Amino acid sequence: MTTSLKFSDLTTGKPQKVTLGDKDICVVRVNEEVFAVADICSHAExxxxxxxxxxxxxxxxxxxxxxxxxxxxxxTPPATESLEVYEVKRDGDSVTIQERRR
Ligand code: FES
Structure with missing residues (x-):
């Protein structure tokens, strides 16, 4: 399962929420890189x-x-558990997010 968005729609420092199946993902552009982590904090909702x-x-x-x-x-506390990290692929203006293979 994948979800796609446009790199040009992302702004550095301005997180964007996307959905991958039944999960919410927080997508963040940092200059020329894009990161994707679980949207729900590991501390609370x-x-x-x-x-x-x-x-x-x-x-x-x-x-x-x-x-x-x-x-x-x-x-930094109070969270102690890591967030799930998702795989991000970028091809020009196209950014694809998918679950990491284990
Ligand atoms: S819910 Fe994120 S730090 Fe508590």
């Missing part, structure tokens, strides 16, 4: 696409947990 991006980190707006967008790692 907050949407990370409403959070703040700085560099390659996203901060949850609810209690301030920060996550690494590249690895999904929880960097």
């Amino acid at each position: 907050a949407s990370l696409s409403e959070g703040e991006v700085s560099g390659e980190k996203i901060e949850c707006w609810l209690h301030g947990a920060e996550f690494n967008l590249r690895t999904g790692e929880a960097i």
Whole structure:
């Protein structure tokens, strides 16, 4: 299963929520790169696409947990669990997001 969007519709530092099957994904452009992580914070039910991006980190707006967008790692409490990270492929203006193969 994949979902697609346009690179030109993404703005650095402005997360966008997309749906992949029954999952919500938070897509973030950081300059020429695009990252995709689970949209729901691993701490509670907050949407990370409403959070703040700085560099390659996203901060949850609810209690301030920060996550690494590249690895999904929880960097700052109160979150301790990593976020699911999705595979992003970019071909020109086309960005495709899919689940990672394990
Ligand atoms: S819900 Fe994200 S830090 Fe609490």
